[in-house]
Amino acid sequence: MLQVVAAVIQRDGRVLICRRRPDQLHPLEWEFPGGKVEKGESPAQALARELEEELGIGGAAGDEIARYAWSYPGKNPIELIFIRVLSYTGEPRNLIFQEMRWEPPARLGDFNFVKGDTQFIARFSGKLTI
Numbered sequence: 334m335l336q337v338v339a340a341v342i343q344r345d346g347r348v349l350i351c352r353r354r355p356d357q358l359h360p361l362e363w364e365f366p367g368g369k370v371e372k373g374e375s376p377a378q379a380l381a382r383e384l385e386e387e388l389g390i391g392g393a394a395g396d397e398i399a400r401y402a403w404s405y406p407g408k409n410p411i412e413l414i415f416i417r418v419l420s421y422t423g424e425p426r427n428l429i430f431q432e433m434r435w436e437p438p439a440r441l442g443d444f445n446f447v448k449g450d451t452q453f454i455a456r457f458s459g460k461l462t463i
């Protein structure tokens with residue numbers, strides 16, 4: 334099963350969320366930064382690689398806080414792995430997204446997230462603390 338990592342990056346009581354571009358799959362929907370775990374990679378390695386590519390930060394590392402299978406209509410199931418990022422170097426900057434924002438966890442439900450992330454938000458947004 335394809336694995337996908339999603340980074341939960343927090344700062345000053347807020348969580349980093351990113352909006353997909355109009356030309357991407359799930360256009361203009363919000364997500365946590367991250368992406369596919371490539372062949373031969375661990376989820377931790379994929380997290381570090383994806384965040385360097387998407388946000389320009391290095392050495393991202395953290396702890397897994399949720400994992401579940403998800404199926405989009407007409408697609409093979411994927412395993413979503415949410416990782417609370419505890420350390421990285423550099424300052425996150427938008428390299429590939431339409432937009433990125435720092436939002437309080439309680440407001441995450443107000444955004445149109447990719448459907449795979451909504452279960453995580455429903456279960457954990459009230460429990461995300463620094």
